[in-house]
Amino acid sequence: MTPTATSTAATPQASAAQSASAAAQQPTQGSAALASDFETFLTMLSVQMQNQDPLNPTDSTEFASQLAQFSTVEQQTLTNTILGTLGAQLGAMGMSNLATWVGMEARVTAPAHFTGDPVQVVPNANPLAVEATLIVRDESGNDVQRFAIDPKAETVTWSGINDAGDPFPDGNYTFVTESRANGETLDTVYGDVYLPVTEARNTDNGVVLISPGGIEFAADSVVSLREPTT
Secondary structure (H helix, E strand, C coil): CCCCCCCCCHHHHHHHHHHHHHHHHHHHHHHHHHHHHHHHHHHHHHHHHHCCCCCCCCCHHHHHHHHHHHHHHHHHHHHHHHHHHHHHHHHHHHHHHHHCCCCCEEEECCCEEECCCCEEEECCCCCCCCEEEEEEECCCCCEEEEEEECCCCCCEEECCECCCCCECCCEEEEEEEEEEECCEEEEEEECEEEEECCEEEEECCEEEEEECCCEEEEHHHCCEEECCCC
C-alpha cells in the first residue's frame, strides 16, 4: 500500500510554538498585575492608619490580619499563574508529540484500507504451526478469500486479486490467520498490518490515530513504527 503524504504535521508544530510563546508571557503579566495590587493595598492601608480616630485607634492586630489575608491571596494568585503556565507548556509539548506520529506507518491489529495496491500482512501464526491459512474478511465480516501461507513467514503480501483473477472492490479488509499442526487447529488470530498515519488526536481516552478509510486505533495499541515504504 502506498502511504499517503500529508502536511498536517506542520500545523501542530506551529500551534505548539505559539502556545509556548503565550505561556512564556503569562508570568510577566501576572507579576505586574500583582505588584500593582500590592501597591494599591499598601496605599489604602496607609490612608486607613492616617485617618483612624486618635482616641480609638485601630488594633494593630487588625492591620496584621489584613496583611496576612492579602499575602494569602497573593500566594494563590501566583500559584494559579504557575499552574496555568505549566498547563499551557504541557499542551504545547503534547501537540508536538502528536505531530511525530503523522506520516509514519504504524503496525497494528486493525483492518487495512485497500485501494488496489497490495497489502503487507504480519500473520502472527502460532510458532508450533506446521500449516497456516490466511483468511481475508470484508467490512461486513464475510470471508472473501482463503489461501495457504508459510507459517514461519514474518510477513505475507495480499495482492487484492480474487481466485478468478479480478481485483477486490476498494474498502477495509481484515486478516485472520488459522494455524494448524497434526491435523488440528491450534488457534485463529488476527494479523497485523502497517497503516499510514494521517492524523493524531488527543481524546479523553488517550491519543487516537487516524488512517485512510476512516480507520481509527489507539496509540498504545501500536506494535511498532517505521518510515513510509514506497
